[in-house]
Amino acid sequence: MTNDVKEIFGSAGAPPAPPAPAALAAKVRTLAPSMTRSMQRVAEAVADDPAGCAALTVTGLAELTGTSEATVVRTARLLGYPGYRDLRLALAGLAAQQQSGRAPAITTDIAVDDPIADVVAKLAYDEQQTLADTAAGLDTVQLAAAVTALAGARRTDVYGVGASGLVAQDLTQKLLRIGLMAHAHSDPHLAVTNAVQLRSGDVAIAITHSGTTGDVIEPLRVAFERGATTVAVTGRPDSPVTQYADHVLTTSTARESELRPAAMSSRTGQLLVVDCLFVGVAQRTYDAAAPALSASYEALAHRHRAVRKGP
Amino acid sequence: MTNDVKEIFGSAGAPPAPPAPAALAAKVRTLAPSMTRSMQRVAEAVADDPAGCAALTVTGLAELTGTSEATVVRTARLLGYPGYRDLRLALAGLAAQQQSGRAPAITTDIAVDDPIADVVAKLAYDEQQTLADTAAGLDTVQLAAAVTALAGARRTDVYGVGASGLVAQDLTQKLLRIGLMAHAHSDPHLAVTNAVQLRSGDVAIAITHSGTTGDVIEPLRVAFERGATTVAVTGRPDSPVTQYADHVLTTSTARESELRPAAMSSRTGQLLVVDCLFVGVAQRTYDAAAPALSASYEALAHRHRAVRKGP
DNA sequence: TCACGAAATGAAAGATATTTTCGTCCCGGG
DNA sequence: CCCGGGACGAAAATATCTTTCATTTCGTGA
Numbered sequence: 001m002t003n004d005v006k007e008i009f010g011s012a013g014a015p016p017a018p019p020a021p022a023a024l025a026a027k028v029r030t031l032a033p034s035m036t037r038s039m040q041r042v043a044e045a046v047a048d049d050p051a052g053c054a055a056l057t058v059t060g061l062a063e064l065t066g067t068s069e070a071t072v073v074r075t076a077r078l079l080g081y082p083g084y085r086d087l088r089l090a091l092a093g094l095a096a097q098q099q100s101g102r103a104p105a106i107t108t109d110i111a112v113d114d115p116i117a118d119v120v121a122k123l124a125y126d127e128q129q130t131l132a133d134t135a136a137g138l139d140t141v142q143l144a145a146a147v148t149a150l151a152g153a154r155r156t157d158v159y160g161v162g163a164s165g166l167v168a169q170d171l172t173q174k175l176l177r178i179g180l181m182a183h184a185h186s187d188p189h190l191a192v193t194n195a196v197q198l199r200s201g202d203v204a205i206a207i208t209h210s211g212t213t214g215d216v217i218e219p220l221r222v223a224f225e226r227g228a229t230t231v232a233v234t235g236r237p238d239s240p241v242t243q244y245a246d247h248v249l250t251t252s253t254a255r256e257s258e259l260r261p262a263a264m265s266s267r268t269g270q271l272l273v274v275d276c277l278f279v280g281v282a283q284r285t286y287d288a289a290a291p292a293l294s295a296s297y298e299a300l301a302h303r304h305r306a307v308r309k310g311p
Numbered sequence: 312m313t314n315d316v317k318e319i320f321g322s323a324g325a326p327p328a329p330p331a332p333a334a335l336a337a338k339v340r341t342l343a344p345s346m347t348r349s350m351q352r353v354a355e356a357v358a359d360d361p362a363g364c365a366a367l368t369v370t371g372l373a374e375l376t377g378t379s380e381a382t383v384v385r386t387a388r389l390l391g392y393p394g395y396r397d398l399r400l401a402l403a404g405l406a407a408q409q410q411s412g413r414a415p416a417i418t419t420d421i422a423v424d425d426p427i428a429d430v431v432a433k434l435a436y437d438e439q440q441t442l443a444d445t446a447a448g449l450d451t452v453q454l455a456a457a458v459t460a461l462a463g464a465r466r467t468d469v470y471g472v473g474a475s476g477l478v479a480q481d482l483t484q485k486l487l488r489i490g491l492m493a494h495a496h497s498d499p500h501l502a503v504t505n506a507v508q509l510r511s512g513d514v515a516i517a518i519t520h521s522g523t524t525g526d527v528i529e530p531l532r533v534a535f536e537r538g539a540t541t542v543a544v545t546g547r548p549d550s551p552v553t554q555y556a557d558h559v560l561t562t563s564t565a566r567e568s569e570l571r572p573a574a575m576s577s578r579t580g581q582l583l584v585v586d587c588l589f590v591g592v593a594q595r596t597y598d599a600a601a602p603a604l605s606a607s608y609e610a611l612a613h614r615h616r617a618v619r620k621g622p
Numbered sequence: 623t624c625a626c627g628a629a630a631t632g633a634a635a636g637a638t639a640t641t642t643t644c645g646t647c648c649c650g651g652g
Numbered sequence: 653c654c655c656g657g658g659a660c661g662a663a664a665a666t667a668t669c670t671t672t673c674a675t676t677t678c679g680t681g682a
Binding site: 054055088089090092093094095096097099110112113114116117119120121123124127128131132134135138140143144147162163166169170173264267268271272275276278279280283286 | 365366399400401403404405406407408421423424425427428430431432434435438439442443445446449451454455458473474477480481484575578579582583586587589590591594597
Binding site for chain 2: 631639
């Protein structure tokens with residue numbers, strides 16, 4: 001038996017029976033009857049806990065099952081592998097698959113007593129979801145229009161308070177780096193005061209997740225009435241802010257809860273929109289943007305120390 | 312089981328590097344810059360074709376990459392494994408995951424003439440990737456330690472300049488909302504001036520993707536020497552900033568290019584880490600944090616108009 | 623440009639792990 | 653009671669991995 005299998009493998013190269021990828025448990029069941037007692041013990045241990053066995057050497061597994069190295073190797077052969085080394089590799093693969101298969105089950109909310117590893121997984125999953133949703137729901141026509149307006153703007157004002165204020169600043173930083181005149185306002189009074197200066201050809205962008213933040217709506221309204229092109233980045237396309245927006249860019253809203261306030265997931269979507277705006281504008285104004293980007297990079301170089309390579 | 316091993320590693324006082332399950336590609340990217348040429352060749356081969364490399368012995372991989380066995384082992388060590396044997400095992404696992412996961416790699420870069428819809432898709436995909444990599448590569452032991460320090464801190468200072476400055480502010484905003492004393496510094500002089508005030512029991516957090524930003528390292532160093540608990544959030548775990556960090560939280564680095572500067576992808580990972588810190592602290596101090604969160608929400612209510620439902 | 627020292631690298635020795643060999647032991651039948 | 657056949661494990665043989673150390677390479681400063 002064993003010899004036959006071996007010879008087939010040897011002569012034909014290996015194509016006839018590629019070693020089991022994930023069907024190992026089945027194989028164990030199938031072959032168990034034709035195994036000797038000690039080999040059954042080994043096979044059982046392997047099928048029972050692939051991950052654990054993958055961490056063991058031949059000697060380790062032999063001891064665990066109360067058998068000898070030779071028996072372990074024989075079992076590996078019977079299961080269709082050239083030797084224990086390869087069985088072990090397959091085992092590691094199997095373990096990884098099982099591991100990853102369980103992953104998507106983390107759709108539950110974050111609880112107060114969740115271990116930190118779960119918190120990381122859940123937050124990452126949620127933010128990924130937010131990105132996917134936002135990307136899927138983004139109106140590319142509106143986006144393109146906003147990009148066009150930005151690329152040709154004499155001046156751009158961005159309004160945002162609280163968490164959205166940081167997004168506004170992020171957009172501003174980026175636009176400045178490619179040579180556009182942009183300014184972020186988080187002070188509502190100054191925002192309005194400045195909005196009065198805007199006129200046709202300028203751009204005003206309001207960032208608010210709820211779409212109801214008065215401190216942000218007000219300057220946008222002023223800009224709108226002054227004839228500037230206005231853009232709203234909001235999670236609520238039917239909210240008040242859109243009244244004064246020529247272009248509305250919608251961000252997705254993930255579930256929120258006590259431990260996961262709005263600021264967290266909305267910010268992720270907003271930043272994606274901001275990045276899209278930036279890249280879009282950089283594309284349109286590439287000839288000017290590319291050198292500007294390099295220049296700003298080099299200007300900062302001396303602020304960084306050389307990285308030490310060694311330990 | 313892999314988890315068991317990992318946890319044992321973590322709790323047993325082997326903090327440096329718990330083996331990576333699937334975060335290998337991320338780890339390669341993170342560590343590649345600090346590798347020597349030959350080691351980079353090995354790492355690249357490994358990241359490029361996990362399945363193929365898993366089938367090779369040390370000697371085989373050495374020949375394939377035109378290096379020596381010693382170099383291969385060194386690379387395995389750098390990636391966080393005890394030796395090549397274990398790297399190989401992880402590789403087999405990774406290969407199995409990829410196989411089952413059918414990873415649809417839209418690895419193309421953003422081009423100047425990409426239509427806007429492609430830009431959105433690529434950016435979203437990239438940021439999702441960054442999130443996944445960062446989550447996978449985050450050392451939960453370090454994270455838990457940082458959370459503990461934050462939860463019990465008398466005062467917390469956060470340093471960050473440029474794009475990281477916004478992340479620092481984001482963290483600060485969040486911590487303030489649950490009643491912690493936190494302050495973000497983007498002015499290097501003031502940061503150092505304030506760092507001098509720190510003492511044991513306080514926490515200082517430096518956020519820098521490159522890990523080489525002097526303006527951020529300096530205040531962290533001062534805080535470190537004053538006896539404060541120091542945390543570094545960086546994409547380069549071997550960079551200078553980690554010299555003065557009690558706890559290092561590593562963010563993943565996605566590919567970057569002309570139209571996609573470092574600030575964009577690094578920020579995504581940094582924000583995930585910040586969110587994890589926040590939720591972790593909120594969990595620990597739940598009794599105080601929950602009412603504080605509600606209170607801050609209600610205090611803002613009058614700043615929002617009612618949402619109009621109709622057209 | 624050259625010399626110097628530190629880091630990188632590979633050849634080979636040394637240590638482990640795996641595979642093979644071979645003899646013992648156990649079991650059922652004559 | 654003795655014998656044949658296979659299961660089984662100890663230990664030798666081999667393959668693989670790890671460490672050591674001398675050599676080479678590279679960057680640095682004079």
